[in-house]
Amino acid sequence: MKFHAQQAARSLILLGFSVLIYMMHYTGEILLFINPKYLLLSQAAAFIFLILFFIQITRVWTLKSADASESCGHEDGCCSQDHDHNHDHGDTPFSVKKLVSYSIILLPLLTGFLLPAKVLDSSIADKKGAMLSIAGSSKKENNKESVNGNLSGQDTNNNDLQTDQDSISTEDTATVTGYENEKSEAEYEKLMKQLQESPLIDFNESIFSTYYEEISSNIDKFQGRKVSLNGFVYKEEGFSENQLVVSRFLVTHCVADASIIGFLSEFPDAGKIQKDTWIRVEGVIENSTYMDSPIPLIKVTKWEEIKEPESPYLYPISIRRN
Template identity: 30%
Template sequence: MNHTRKTSYHHFFRTLILLGFSSYIVVLSKSDSLQLYIAPRMMIYVQIASVVLYIIACFQGFLALRAYWGKPVDCECNPPVPRSILRTILAYGLLILPLLIGFLLPDTALNSTMVAAKGMNLSPAPTNMTTPRAQSYNLPSFPKPATSSQTMQADQAQAVPTVQTNSEIEQLFQSPDEWNEDFAKMGIILYQKDRILVQPDIYMEILSTIDLFQDNFIGKEIELTGFVYREEDKMRADQIVVGRFAVSCCSADASPYGVMVEFPTALNYPQDMWVKVTGTIQHGHYNGNDIFKIKAAKIEKIEAPSSPYVYPNFEPLTVLKSLNP
């Protein structure tokens, strides 16, 4: 009788733990916080898992009642009951501890603390290019007449090339291999826009395109949003990085990507503040690497978006055409 009563307690603890995890997933889904931990395409599987956990919890509860009533519950479908108190505490503690942390701590997006640990990536272009960018493109020059604003800013003296025919534009965006053909096609579309809007839906794809063909976009106006990050010992007072976390599956694989931004009052924007930056694309150099940067004309504080992360898009051309008809 004592053995069956002890068994019922174990099944009861398992029931509570399973119900806890199932409830936690439901709470995250109801509060729209699940997206802080996993990519949207994975949410449906996690939500289905919460239903499965609930069903298993009900089964464990049934076994707990049978054991409490003194009825046999031994079967091969359950793990053996720990024989020592220490093993019991360790086994259940490994499950209860993360559950308590999840319920008790606030749900927050990844921030500059994680960036400091992982490092900010300022060159989002794919690494499968067969030749260095500087030697891959022998780009023709099509100077644009200087405007009054350009004459006022020396760093914008090198203007965006302009061409008259589609064939000349296509010549600017020759892909070195088949892996970068979509980026070349995106470059053609972005090149013809008066202002490049870095949309969250294709955030990484747009930045990768600019990075691959950055010589074509020098002087081009750009607008993007992100959180502020600063390396105090390495960046100048007029420099910040505006970036976002790119997530493939879950927050564990998140990688921070951003763009160097230069603005006279950059120090006024603290770490993790969300901002919208408007400026022009320029050549940059940081930590021994050639990058593109934004010479900001305006930086505005904004509210953090409900979905702070960006995700890989497998049809960036389709999205770009729909967002920029």
């Protein structure tokens, strides 16, 4: 019997990744990393790691002599003659180079187990160029209107609604995990109708980004409407004392691709509120500009501090077609 330390290390690493992912799912921490739409996929990864672990542990012990061919295919038997075979089976002697590569592989396991996950904050928003992307989204939507043709007034409503739906439903909605941002067509239409008609536009989590895009692309139409929304406070150099952005991160796959959306808001108390505070505001939409791009601005009438929501991120909505 021969013990292979490196094979043991590899099996430990495989199991480690599997346990790390399962643990994140178990504690719910996984929602701070990826869009719930991909939960099943990541569980599948954890499962594959587990399978690979069970295969790998058979390589930790090998019988010294004759049994080699039975126990592990080709390793001892063939690769000794054939050792320019093009990858490392983990049998070659241990070296500094290997130490470095194993340390790199261990790094995410260590930080994953030892450090808590963190909700992205306004410093990341700053690095991502928050105001630029906010200004960007409204201009982008303007382009879209010109493509759709110059329908005006009431007609545009229906038209926009229609196209939005078509595009959104193209997303794959095969996985059902209970967390994901999925709505039936009827629910979606009801929410869009509320956006057009309700006296107070209420931004709930699931529809936030859709409402945001609608409003950014038709600021004039929504001017004067009352809104109410939650978000964390983001401030940037060049803001005046009474300005802040009530912002959220929109996560498409994982938090690495989070983009920031939010409304520039104005009210006297704004200067007193610290960055990253979660607040709920109510106010009225007005026209404004940022770096020559038109953006919506909320004149806040009422605000209060709130607790950070359980799911701090927003996810693009997907429509289920029945």
